[in-house]
Amino acid sequence: MNDPHPSRRRPSLDDLVGRRVVLDTSGPLIYLGLLEHHDDRGYWLRDADVHDRNDGHSTKEMYINQAHELEKTGAININRRRVFVERHAIMSISALDDVVTDDRPSEHDAWMVEPREHQAER
Numbered sequence: 001m002n003d004p005h006p007s008r009r010r011p012s013l014d015d016l017v018g019r020r021v022v023l024d025t026s027g028p029l030i031y032l033g034l035l036e037h038h039d040d041r042g043y044w045l046r047d048a049d050v051h052d053r054n055d056g057h058s059t060k061e062m063y064i065n066q067a068h069e070l071e072k073t074g075a076i077n078i079n080r081r082r083v084f085v086e087r088h089a090i091m092s093i094s095a096l097d098d099v100v101t102d103d104r105p106s107e108h109d110a111w112m113v114e115p116r117e118h119q120a121e122r
Contacts, residue, residue, distance in 0.1 A: 013038050013093070016035050016093065016095055017035050017036070017037065017038070018034070018035065018036075019034070019035060019095045019096070019097070020032065020033065020034050020035075020071065020076070020095065020096040020097070021033065021034075021035045021043075021045070021093055021094065021095055021096060022064055022067075022092075022093070022094050022095075022096055022099065023043060023045070023085055023090045023092075023093050024060065024090065024091050024092045024093070024094075025089050025090060025091055026091050028052050028053040028054045028060075029050065029051070029052055029053070029089075030050075030051045030053065030060050030063065030064065031043075031045060031048060031049070031050055031051075031083065031085050032045075032048065032049040032051070032064070032067050032076075032077075032096060033045030033046060033047055033048030033049060033078075033080070033083065034046045034047050034048075036082075038087075040087065041086065041087060042084055042085050042086040042087040042088075042089075042090075043084070043085045043087070043090070043093070044082065044083075044084055045080070045082065045083050045084075045085065046081065046082050047076065047078045047080075047081065048078065048079070048080040048081075048082070048083045049067065049076070049077040049078055049079055049080070050079060050080055050083060051063055064096075064099055065099065065101045067096065068096055068097070068099040068101055069101060071096060071097075
């Protein structure tokens with residue numbers, strides 16, 4: 001089958017190398033840090049924040065949103081200079097700057113965002 005957009009290349013984990021990322025697990029841990037390298041075994045993060053949701057009162061999503069907002073000010077939380085995270089422990093990976101925090105009604109109901117078409121009707 002011919003690609004209608006041959007100049008477009010497929011996204012790759014290599015696109016995230018050198019960027020601050022969020023590695024989400026199925027458990028209480030979440031990893032934020034600069035992705036230095038990845039291979040078949042896992043991910044190397046530098047200047048990382050390893051957060052255990054059991055150690056605090058915020059949800060993972062709230063913690064990620066707070067980290068994103070903090071980074072916008074030029075500050076970051078770091079509790080590991082480098083950390084290796086095994087690939088099998090990770091459910092998803094995304095760039096921290098891809099986290100969507102705009103249009104959030106409040107910290108307590110951040111998951112309830114009104115669809116944009118309804119916002120435009122006001």
